[in-house]
Amino acid sequence: MNTAVKANTQVTQSAPTEAELVERARALIPMLKEKAADVEKARMVPAETIEAFVNSGFFKILQPAQFGGWQMSPSVFYKVLMELGRGCPNSAWNMMILGIHQWEFGGLDPQAGQDVWGKDDSVLVASSYPPFGKVEEVEGGYLLNGRWRTSSGCDHGSWAFLGGMRKDKDGKPVDRCSFLVSRENYEILDDWHTFGLAGTGSKSLIVTDAFVPYHRMHSLIDYQHSDRPANFLFPFNQVFFAAVSAVIVGMAQGGIDEYIEQMKVRQNTTGDGAAALSPYVKDRLGNAVVRVRTARARLLQMIQDSHEYVDRGELVPNHERVHHMLDIARVGRECEEAVLLLFKATSARGIFLENPMQRILRDVIAASNHITQNADDTAGMLGGYLLGQEIPPMVFGLDPVSIEDQA
Template sequence: MTADTAIISSQVDTASISCGDPVPSSDELVRRATAMVPKLRAQADEVEEARMVPRETIEQFKQAGFFRILQPKRWGGWEMNPIVFMRILMELGRGCSSSAWNMMILGIHQWEFGLMDPRAGDDVWGKDNTTIIASSYPPAGKLTRVEGGYLLNGRWPTSSGTDHGQWAFIGANQFDASGAMFDRKALLVPRTDYEIFDDWFVFGLAGTGSKSLILKDVFVPEHRAHSMVDYRSSGRSEMYLYPFNMVFFSAVSSVIIGFAQAAVDIFREQMQTRRDTATGLPTALSPYVKDRLGNAVARIRSSRMRLEQVMNEATQHVTRRELVPLDDRVHYMLDGARVGRECEEAVLLLYKSLSARGIYKSNPMQRVLRDVLAGANHITQNADDFAGILGGYLLGQPLPPFMYELPAVTGVEARVPPSGAGDRSASFGCP
């Protein structure tokens, strides 16, 4: 065990909640996730057909404790290091992509309450600390500042797993009277305040049920809103000192690693029995098949190790109650975004070795391929833009406003199109 890994392990395995109940170790939680993989895999086709993850599956995730991993102790959670949650996602993704995606989206919000006024958590978990929260962060609608809070109007897309949520986080850009943007907010609204509109007809991750939310003159009190950009300690406890984007983006990357590992699992199974139609020899003897498998595994392992290292480095800062330095954060965004591309490449390497059998709907590899293509198209996996941002930063150029921190002075550079203009809609519930 390295010194970096020991930092995380000590926090994960010895923690306990205030009531005295022991918290499962990271290894135990991963074992629970691994045990679910066969059943998740067996029902993956049904989930895709239904375009929604079964409520029974979400309940099983609850019973396994996965929703408590990031939840603050104040509301009965375990307040663990985010890497524990990421490891769970990597396992669940091997079974059913859509189910794992729902767990990722619906389970990451518990961490978000560690950034907010505690009254927001009391509103949601005061009577039932197992309440689930959905989200739609793309700033597609309109936010208006009013006395005591905000008004929301509009249609917000891609709210993954929203049928399971009793509340939802809504993303919106905030503008001043002159039309200059000065913040990006996440606002918490109860299920009674929005309508779910079913427009989720897609070729990949179809089972996530990522429908749209429609809000009309919905009032959100001040304490149920927070900035997704303003990064400062402001009294947060240790596990909530990571940057918002870093935690959310890395969670997306983690579940995609699970998708790619599913492709490896399926490929290995199928190649155990397949024979070359020309020679009659086992296809597994082909040097090209072996080469593709080895290179696919290398891409997946590199992606996983990179995420682990990012979290290890960031954890060294937060355990000293320091914010993660901007220089590191700019690198970390690209480190995470590269995961989608490399996992997509890994699955394509394997898929091309299946020839015609890979196109049949009865072959689960085609579903994994579609799911990884959809996941890798998520805005958090935009390696092109993040590479350009990092390159420009290293050459002394300014960073885009409202991505890493609030601009010191809102000026011309902060003026952006109205909410929703130019936005990538394929964000599936994440910023």
């Protein structure tokens, strides 16, 4: 991180309000829109954009106070992402990935945070949570080897959280974990060539014999009570999955913004007046707006419902969590539907690469393919749970979960 960024972070140490942070994000939208096409072509977010996010204080929103952060509610982070996504989906996606990990440190051994931020609390951390590689327990910790794919924004990170299965002596998975690896222990493979979210720079990380001490590892699914502050008592999958949904809400709102801008001035090719007079142009807009507003409201209500538990020092019960997971996963589908509704009304003009609508559509489709947006399996999980069937282990905990457990 350059000196200018460090100097600016010193100025922004005192915590701003939620409204101030949201306004800072909104003020960046014109710049992000201007750079969006170039970000896609470069297949990565420029350092200048990451610096703008640093200078705005966005990476401190979830960062523990003991490491220079503001440890605010995840809802603040989500609202910032919803604004940034309107400007550039790829840049907002990087902000989401590189900014959510600060929350993760709230449940880790403090030594892990000291390892990363002991000398510079602006250091960023990338990730790849799917258990792609091999994890072997050795004396004092774990040895990691393999290729971890889709590490968004990895060019800007000095560390990375990598997912892996912890197994027993018979090779049976007993826990799904996150392992914190230093940049010295992995190489970046530029294999990110996609039709959507191309600018996120989600390349692969090649890891060879990376040693991870015990204090840099934690379970992603073993949701247990602790004395950590309330804002770190949320379940990991809820906080992370909902952050993905928040970015998608922003992307879809960006599609609405662009559609309104284009349709206000567009004239019909038949010469019979403004396109905005068409009932179909108006109908599609209204139906897109209600889909995105509904997704946004549900997402924020979900985290507010969870606050009622964590603010009392309690864990979010499984009965709530299983509903929340579908609240989160449905966002991608609804936002995808909203942008597609609008895109179809742009007709042939919408397919030109110079038209931002086609890029927004591609980015929303790609984002909605993220595993966190799997509404099919998640709906089935909720339905089965309500009908008395068990949620399998390794989802909400190390053991199966059933509705009878809530009795």
